[in-house]
Amino acid sequence: MTVEAKIIEGDCLAALASYPDEFFDLIVTSPPYADRRKHSYGGVDPEHYVEWFLPRAAQFFRVLRPTGSFVLNIKEKTENGERHTYVIELILALRKQGWLWTEEYIWHKKNCYPGKWPNRFRDAWERCLHFTKSRKFKMNQEAVMVPMGDWARARLRTLGKNDLVRFDSQVGSGFGKNIANWLGRTMAYPTNVLTFATECGNKGHSAAFPRALPEWFIKLFTDAGDWVLDPFVGSGTTCEVAQALGRNSVGIEILPRYCELARRSLAQQLPLTEIFAHNEA
């Protein structure tokens, strides 16, 4: 089975016009966050964020299949000491456009940015808003089950490969037995709070989000062979992950330098079989 992964340079508003209705099974994206200072560099002013977003969301609605999902990773900035309201205004506006606000997942960033201020603590979470076109949609809950809850999962991840090997070999010690018990238990469904660390060593380009985030939603809301769209794909993370999982993907990016990066990343991807070996491990 051949999997397509296409990067389109341009504004998603125009680029999507050539796609037919109800083509994609999942739209997952982390759009440019509103930022007043970056206005001159192509950023979007918070005051006009909703009106900028809505016509693009109308295209998303058109190209999404009736059973598809739209996952929007976003977080409002503070402005003048206060949380800005453009994100919650966007939720209300999208509902008026016909979207169902099915769920709000929380991405808990364990390694959030440092800092100290007199009136707030460090911001360690972002919204992953889940919109759908209908109340019946595709959801493969079994695909994202975790071994006995997030806690053990985080712990196993922290321990690392070497530790797991060591625990396996240490049969008889109390700790080895404990780990074995965890691994032996049945899988559990996750909650609507996701705990991924932001990625650090990300070869040069600033990653919009960690691979685990699109991976989780792609597994949850699509099957192999489905079509995934990221209308603000940045350096291509979503398409990389989609390809690795055997999903077709289209990524749209307005900045030429990011398109270049994304295409290079996709070309360097490991063959599918190797990737799958990695993911199943």
Next chain:
Amino acid sequence: MTVEAKIIEGDCLAALASYPDEFFDLIVTSPPYADRRKHSYGGVDPEHYVEWFLPRAAQFFRVLRPTGSFVLNIKEKTENGERHTYVIELILALRKQGWLWTEEYIWHKKNCYPGKWPNRFRDAWERCLHFTKSRKFKMNQEAVMVPMGDWARARLRTLGKNDLVRFDSQVGSGFGKNIANWLGRTMAYPTNVLTFATECGNKGHSAAFPRALPEWFIKLFTDAGDWVLDPFVGSGTTCEVAQALGRNSVGIEILPRYCELARRSLAQQLPLTEIFAHNEA
């Protein structure tokens, strides 16, 4: 120093009228969530939640000191497969009333209610909306510092007593040394994601929220001797915690049976010295 803890029976809209302007240092509450089915039992219809809440919030604004905080623990229900919008509409309405939406804390409930649905996972978080009257307000960040960050704290708590003992006894293994390193570090500031477990063994009465939740905000936003208000105090948790921390408190509750419970709980409270010993441990 004598600390007052008063339970008032009635609707907070009327009960607050007798209090002077700018009297309270902190308002922290978990109001009755909107629920269509409970309408007849005194619940509030989701469609009219904002208009029901606003006049009460106007009173809160009046009785809150300029440097005070208003913490609203709330979460929208799902209705007809979709998240309801009354909470985000309430945020917008409160801002029009003059409140600053300073921050949104996330209460991550690690042991959330079980269940399984075709279109969503278990709901493991609630909003703790932080409103203020001005950009300069009282905030004692040092009062809620945690030993070496939430991550390690949660991990240590989850491990439990037996695991810690075992780690201690296994001197020489790499893991034991690691734990020792964590314990040796200095305190760290928390983030805006709070991880309290919901309480279970709470002597008979079902707690609306765990004591740790009001405790955290009372420590953070008040000093000893300050005045705390919970306009929907339920079984009195907020007043109990305030009293234990040496803060004066007023709790208002419309249901007589809850008032009775709250007054009985307060009467049974341990003397202040003992409580303090507990909290400092």
Next chain:
DNA sequence: AGCTCTTATGAATCATTGA
């Protein structure tokens, strides 16, 4: 090989300075 220590850094936020 495995444990420990060092270092880089991540969609941050506020106060201050300068135009």
Next chain:
DNA sequence: GTCAATGATTCATAAGAGC
């Protein structure tokens, strides 16, 4: 005055070096 840029603050990770 308003707006934009700069500096200071600061911690959980992963990765890599060193013993």
